[in-house]
Amino acid sequence: MCRTYNAAGPGPDPCATIAGVDVVTAPGPVAEAFAARQQAWEEQHLSPLAARSYPARRREPEPDCGLRTPLQRDRDRIVHSKAFRRLKHKTQVFVAPEGDHYRTRLTHTLEVTQVSRTVARALALNEDLTEAIGLGHDLGHPPFGHIGESVLDACVQERFGRPFRHFEHSLRVVDVLENDGQGLNLDDDVRDGILGHSSRAPVPRTLEGAIVRIVDRVAYLNHDIDDAVRAGILREEDLPAEPIAVLGDVGSHRIDALVHDLVEHSARAGAIVQGERAGRAMDELRTFMFDHVYLGAAARREHAKIEHVLRTLFDHFTGDPERLPDGGGAPGADLAQRVTDYLAGMTDRYCIRIFEALTVPEAFAL
Template sequence: MIGVAMEPEQLRGEAFRARIERLEEIMLSPLAQRSYPARRRRPEPDSTHRTPFQRDRDRIVHSKAFRRLKHKTQVFIAPGGDHYRTRLTHTLETCGIARNVARALGLNEDLTEAICLGHDLGHAPFGHIGEQVLDECAREYFGRGFRHNEHSLRVVDVLERDGQGLNLTEQVRDGILRHTGPEQPATLEGRIVRLVDRIAYINHDIDDALRAGVLDRSELPRAEIELLGETGSERIETLVRDLIDHSAAAGDIVQGEEVGAAMARLRSFMFDRVYLGPEAQREQPRIERMLRALFAHYVEHPPPALAAQASLADRVIDWLAGMTDRFAIRAFQELAVPKGF
């Protein structure tokens, strides 16, 4: 407290933890994850002024992989305008929506935020196409696949801090790994991120597709737009209110049947028309040629190992998955474009 002599560090830490624990008992739902005790692979002393999940959040934000997200494609590759989303802006938009949902449901906002900020750290360059090509190459050369959620976990566990990893809590690691794929996250906070990730990207990708002229507003599926809303903000508001109302009643993270089905149909529309549509198909052969050439080159000329005891497959996949779009283009140009004598 101000005006009181400073306590020893350990006592300050214990007082901070006790205060947070009291507040969480008052403020959080019984279903929420509590901030203490921290469950980490390598035990470490608690901070005197941040909860374990706040520390995880800060470690992610200060990581190299997080900074690279600003130069990784969300949907549109090397867009000409300044207002198209990147992996970084997608992450931040998802984070804002997810914290709102967690607060409304009395769940742990700090845990929700940390999962959000880390969920796409392992994404390959060039969006959906890049992930697909990297997966195909990994299977052809090494008999193993590539999934960005699994690689996101490898980034925080192993690759950051020069191979030491970030030593995140078990709950954050689980949420990052299971934000997509067949298994549900173990925590309600992780399940928020899993669903809000889709809410965010469907709606901001519609906005970007309209801006790019890939879609005309008249082409959007009418019944779904009438139910969810004409604008992105209206649709997000509808989806968030539905999610909060039904989750509060169910004690789980769920959507209403009508709104959830409409969102699923809108997502299918976006895959057909945008993510795997004609514009994406036009770019795919060039991206595929570039990434396949880089993959083959690095198999023959292994890049630096980013972690101890990395196999050849690890070295190639870690290096390529960590590239930004512009770094990959520059690396390909150095291999493919003749240089003067």
């Protein structure tokens, strides 16, 4: 039931005498004024360097929503996508962790997004654009984290001579694979930020995209340290002394220091930049984490298992593509893309289940 609300409580029901609500031809006074009010607010409150919410720049033009900016609408499309829901069962660092408190690809995404919004607000940039990019940046990540991406890339390179990069696949997810093959028709600034979030990709054209690019690294370095300590792979005293002395000996302190450094240096530069000292400390921590966690002994032990699982599935479906469910999910794509789309979309547990179905004999009924 449609009701109005004010300080005195619910008012009369304006929808009681009509069969339906047509928000396009009869949007209502709030919706009619929304876009103009939002644009006026942005001109008054946002930095001249901030991206603007209007006009939407989509591949397929469509009417704007009367109660959300185009960027808020993109945020909602991402959150309601199937790929976003699958992130809760995708590895961040630790494969199928038994504890309840380890990060997943979904919790990583949420941490990146909320820290990025903090930076955007402090710099008077567009929080809605920052949020949409943050929520969508890892939609194309395959199962089993960075190891899974490395294995899938090697498989596709060896068989078809093309790379697999999760940031490119994230864009493919929102452009092609979601919404039953129609894509989400996102604004170009959101698409650009999703593609450019990785240090291996071209730098995003907006400052909001550049925020997510740096904060992604800030977030994963610090929460991966936390998870590695929780898993017993690291001890706090193992961390390199110099960057810890610069940034702090607690994860929350390190994130706070890096965010303050990023905001202050960016405000002075008119660009999204880190200070030299903080940036160097973060790079040292990143090198340490690759040596001791991401490519350390524990990760290498799991790497062989993950490679066996993914290569078995890759070889099976490239050798017998008729077994790809729904043709791989992308009608019209070539074999390499169809197999890649299917495997990259898997959660860790679904990938293991399909592997077991192919390789483990079923129990015989007696």
